[in-house]
Amino acid sequence: xxxxxxxxxxxxxxxxxxxxxxxxxxxxxxxxxxxxxxxxxxxxxxxxxxxxxxxxxxxxxxxxxxxxxxxxxxxxxxxxxxxxxxxxxxxxxxxxxxxxxxxxxxxxxxxxxxxxxxxxxxxxxxxxxxxxxxxxxxxxxxxxxxxxxxxxxxxxxxxxxxxxxxxxxxxxxxxxxxxxxxxxxxxxxxxxxxxxxxxxxxxxxxxxxxxxxxxxxxxxxxxxxxxxxxxxxxxxxxxxxxxxxxxxxxxxxxxxxxxxxxxxxxxxxxxxxxxxxxxxxxxxxxxxxxxxxxxxxxxxxxxxxxxxxxxxxxxxxxxxxxxxxxxxxxxxxxxx
Amino acid sequence: xxxxxxxxxxxxxxxxxxxxxxxxxxxxxxxxxxxxxxxxxxxxxxxxxxxxxxxxxxxxxxxxxxxxxxxxxxxxxxxxxxxxxxxxxxxxxxxxxxxxxxxxxxxxxxxxxxxxxxxxxxxxxxxxxxxxxxxxxxxxxxxxxxxxxxxxxxxxxxxxxxxxxxxxxxxxxxxxxxxxxxxxxxxxxxxxxxxxxxxxxxxxxxxxxxxxxxxxxxxxxxxxxxxxxxxxxxxxxxxxxxxxxxxxxxxxxxxxxxxxxxxxxxxxxxxxxxxxxxxxxxxxxxxxxxxxxxxxxxxxxxxxxxxxxxxxxxxxxxxxxxxxxxxxxxxxxxxx
DNA sequence: TTGAAAGCGGTACCAG
DNA sequence: CTGGTACCGCTTTCAA
Numbered sequence: 001x002x003x004x005x006x007x008x009x010x011x012x013x014x015x016x017x018x019x020x021x022x023x024x025x026x027x028x029x030x031x032x033x034x035x036x037x038x039x040x041x042x043x044x045x046x047x048x049x050x051x052x053x054x055x056x057x058x059x060x061x062x063x064x065x066x067x068x069x070x071x072x073x074x075x076x077x078x079x080x081x082x083x084x085x086x087x088x089x090x091x092x093x094x095x096x097x098x099x100x101x102x103x104x105x106x107x108x109x110x111x112x113x114x115x116x117x118x119x120x121x122x123x124x125x126x127x128x129x130x131x132x133x134x135x136x137x138x139x140x141x142x143x144x145x146x147x148x149x150x151x152x153x154x155x156x157x158x159x160x161x162x163x164x165x166x167x168x169x170x171x172x173x174x175x176x177x178x179x180x181x182x183x184x185x186x187x188x189x190x191x192x193x194x195x196x197x198x199x200x201x202x203x204x205x206x207x208x209x210x211x212x213x214x215x216x217x218x219x220x221x222x223x224x225x226x227x228x229x230x231x232x233x234x235x236x237x238x239x240x241x242x243x244x245x246x247x248x249x250x251x252x253x254x255x256x257x258x259x260x261x262x263x264x265x266x267x268x269x270x271x272x273x274x275x276x277x278x279x280x281x282x283x284x285x286x287x288x289x290x291x292x293x294x295x296x297x298x299x300x301x302x303x304x305x306x307x308x309x310x311x312x313x314x315x316x317x318x319x320x321x322x323x324x325x326x327x328x329x330x331x332x333x334x335x336x
Numbered sequence: 337x338x339x340x341x342x343x344x345x346x347x348x349x350x351x352x353x354x355x356x357x358x359x360x361x362x363x364x365x366x367x368x369x370x371x372x373x374x375x376x377x378x379x380x381x382x383x384x385x386x387x388x389x390x391x392x393x394x395x396x397x398x399x400x401x402x403x404x405x406x407x408x409x410x411x412x413x414x415x416x417x418x419x420x421x422x423x424x425x426x427x428x429x430x431x432x433x434x435x436x437x438x439x440x441x442x443x444x445x446x447x448x449x450x451x452x453x454x455x456x457x458x459x460x461x462x463x464x465x466x467x468x469x470x471x472x473x474x475x476x477x478x479x480x481x482x483x484x485x486x487x488x489x490x491x492x493x494x495x496x497x498x499x500x501x502x503x504x505x506x507x508x509x510x511x512x513x514x515x516x517x518x519x520x521x522x523x524x525x526x527x528x529x530x531x532x533x534x535x536x537x538x539x540x541x542x543x544x545x546x547x548x549x550x551x552x553x554x555x556x557x558x559x560x561x562x563x564x565x566x567x568x569x570x571x572x573x574x575x576x577x578x579x580x581x582x583x584x585x586x587x588x589x590x591x592x593x594x595x596x597x598x599x600x601x602x603x604x605x606x607x608x609x610x611x612x613x614x615x616x617x618x619x620x621x622x623x624x625x626x627x628x629x630x631x632x633x634x635x636x637x638x639x640x641x642x643x644x645x646x647x648x649x650x651x652x653x654x655x656x657x658x659x660x661x662x663x664x665x666x667x668x669x670x671x672x
Numbered sequence: 673t674t675g676a677a678a679g680c681g682g683t684a685c686c687a688g
Numbered sequence: 689c690t691g692g693t694a695c696c697g698c699t700t701t702c703a704a
Contacts, residue, residue, distance in 0.1 A: 004476075006681055020681060032689065051696040052452040053393045054681035058696045062389070072417045082407045085435050094449065097431045099421050113430065116388040140340075253619055259623045279411070280619050283558065283589055285596045297455070329345065342697055353675040359698060368673060391695035394680045 005046040010092065013042035025050060056118055065093045065306065066114030069125040070102045075278060076295050080125055080147060083299025091307045093120070104130040115140040122304040123147060123299075128194060130201035143309045145302045145316070158319045159302045163193045166291050166324040167200030170245055170273055171327055179243035179271060180210055183236055185228055185255075186247040188216040198249050198276070217251070225254020233264075242270060242335060249274035249281050254289055256331070267333035277327050286330035294322045341382040349378035359410060361386060381395045390455055401429045401642065402450030405461040406438045411614060412631050416461055416483060419635025426642045429456070451476040457642040459483060459635075464528065476654035479645045480640045480650070494655045498531040499529045500629050502660040503536030506581055506609055509662055513543055514672035515579035515607060519572055521564055521591075524552040530554040533583050533611070549577065553587070561590020569600075578606060585617050588624055592667070603669035613663050620665035630658045 009016045023029050024039040031039075031099050042048070057060040065088055085095055096119055098110040107126075111133055114122055122137055122144040129146065134156055137144045146158040174182050184201045186194055198214060205212040215232060217224040225246060229236075236244070246252035252274030259266050266272055266286055274281055278294035284303055305316050347354045352371050359365050360375040367375075378384070392398040400519040401424055421431055424613040432455055432549055434446040443462075447469055450458055458480040462492055470492055473480045476663055511519050520537045529663065534550060542549040551568060559580060561652055565572075570579070582588035588610030595602050601624055602608055612629035641652050 008681080014621045018682085019684080019691060019693090020689090023690090026683080028684080030689065035690085046457055049448055049452050051393075051454070053389055053454050054448075054696090055396070055683075056391055056696095057387075057389045057681080057698095058683050060696080070419060072414050075411060075414070078408050078411070078414055080435075082435075085408065085433070088437075094453075097417075097421070097433055099418075099425075112385055113388075115387050117430075118387070118389050152679050257619075257621065283593075283616050284620060285593065344697080355675060355700080356673085359674090366673065371674085371702080387697050390680090391699075392680095393682090393697080394699050396680080440673095601695085648702085 005048040005053070008043045009046055010039060010048050013046060014038040021039065060118065062118040062120060062255060063092055063094060064096050064116070064117065064119045065098045065303070066098065066122045067125065068098050068100060068107060068110045068114070068122060070100055072073060072097070072099055075309045076276070077125065079295035083296040084123060086301050087097040087300040087303040091303070102128060104133065107133045108132060108136055111136045111140065111238060120310055123302055123306065139270035145306055147298055147302055157316050159298050159305065160319065160321060161293055161324050162251035163196035164200040164232040167197040168204040168293055171201050174243045174245065174271060175204065175210070176224045176272065176275070177332060177334045181239055181241045182210065182243040182245060183213040183215060183241045183252050184245050185225065187278040188221045190217055191260065194247060213239070217266055220248050220250050222250050222257065225251035226258045229255050229258040239297050244270050247275055249288065249290055251279045253280060253284060257286060265330050272331040273332050281327070281329065288329050289329045289332045292325040292327050294324070297322055341384040342387070343487060344385050345382055346378045347544060351373040355364065357443045360370060370484070375575045396454065397456060398454040399428055399430060400432050400455045401639070402432045402434065402437060402453070402455035403461065404434050404443060404450070406436055406447045408433070408435055412612070413461065416635040417633035419632040420459060420639050423622060423636040423639040427639070435656045437457060440469065442552065443459065443469045444472055447476065451478060453617065456646055459638055459642065469663050473496060479642060482640055483638055484636055495634050495641065495659050496655065497656060498657040500531035500536040504535040504540040504621055506627055506662060507540035510579045510581065510607060511540065511546070513607065513668060513670045516546055517577045518546065518573055518579040519549045520581050521551045521587050523556045524554055539579060549575070556584050556586050558586050558590040558593065561587035562594045565591050565594040579605050581609050583611055584643050585614045587613045587624055589616060589620060592620060593600065603667050607669050608667040617665065619665070620647065625665045625668045626663050628663050630660070630662040635660055
């Protein structure tokens, strides 16, 4: 097998200088038609492809975007990545992935690594981010953008959705449907998004002068949702609660499972909502009302912004929020 | 902002030659303790990180594995990627992703691109693969491995599972549970995996001298499964069918939905099984019996093999099959 | 052990 | 318009 052809080979075959070869490849300057053709023929004949590594080395550009994320296994990550990938490709950028499994240590390694690969921009997708890593990115002087996070929105750039507004909207939606005693189920670990959501619920209920009941569980799992209702069913009934807003689809599914096992009719006894619009919300029976988050769009916009920063050397300092959408399904019933 | 430090800077600060710097970084040769220390100090002080691009250029190694896949949006892709990523990282390989959205044209571009980035190996994850692209990879002389595919297993390397055996096992399982009239639902588009699965069903039923009923639908969707049962319910009952094996979870979920809507009790009237063990299979009520595919392991093993090829220049010519697992859940009932 | 110097495959500036 | 050449940052002979 013969070694990959280089510009040297093209130059020899075409009988021109190496600079000329470079010129016709990049269209940097005018080259006479005959030489252009000679070069193109040689390229075709040899099947020459420029070595991007060498090119990046001298240009100090790699046409690559680095993505740092916690775990590719999270189902919504794929949606982010689609947005990033698709739009990135439109601008000729490719994707270098780095999973950190939530470890700050690995996050730092990721930055160093991506930087050494000379990525032109970095997108960090993580709720639990450490400011060290952000400063590290800044130090490397590489443009970046944050997704899925609430960390210091003032100081760091982020594209996200307004979780508080989203949950407030969901609560309003329950109220519009006639519910006045609405319970709220959240996970206790204090991530910002979780707190924002709760505050949205609180705000909406208070605006309508309704009581509010916040219940906390320890994990964002189906089991936790199940146990919650098992434990609190009587209490909810005693207080005439007719709707339960869960801060996640997992929790909501747990609630639905408990109802299924105990012949509690949904939505007759309770209207239930989740959050995230995961696949299951549409497929479970009864199908679950949820809040759709525009992951794809967030990824897409993040890339657009990054590209803009790269192209125009323009700063990006506002945090952008995208719109959520309430997906009404069978678990909601209008009462009164 | 000061430019990134290079070996030149380290050399100056440490007062040694640039070769020496390289040596202590790579441990290529013995270097006297004092110089070693001087270099290390300089590196630490400057925060020097080697430029991987330059390194790759001269070494002709990039420590990067290229992944070509159809669409990162497919839910099981994430599991493949986790396996690849996690094991890849163990061997210091990083991941360059390329989505092709099933287009052969883009697949070819992907190969060229990855090659120009000097990836050391390529993993192709796609059911619909074109042999052109395989020859293209061969031409580039870069080691590769195929996943999720059945294409020419003799000529090309692949890690997969034995779909035929898997479906035959599922059928046997139904038979063990006393079912003698078992319907089979497949998608008509003729991918290899689909055909293999069907042949597994046929084989098992024939081994037990049972009748077999194969139904075909046009899409692998929940709706298709739903419509299938809607159309064939009476026919199934007339033939005393007590079990339905669907070739995918989607189809099976559609069946479950139809039953839910029409008060057909599962598993009393029908035992139902899906394939793929998607998230929904565990979360739907009744939970769906399915076949778990070891995506993570497939990815992990693929990387191991690739690394072995890279390290030992060893050929890999057998196709490896990994074990599936039948996940028994509520949709199955023992009869008789 | 150590340093000088020749590349790896390109780009871009400088003359001509 | 075209060719020569320095250089991007690093590894690796080859001598010393």
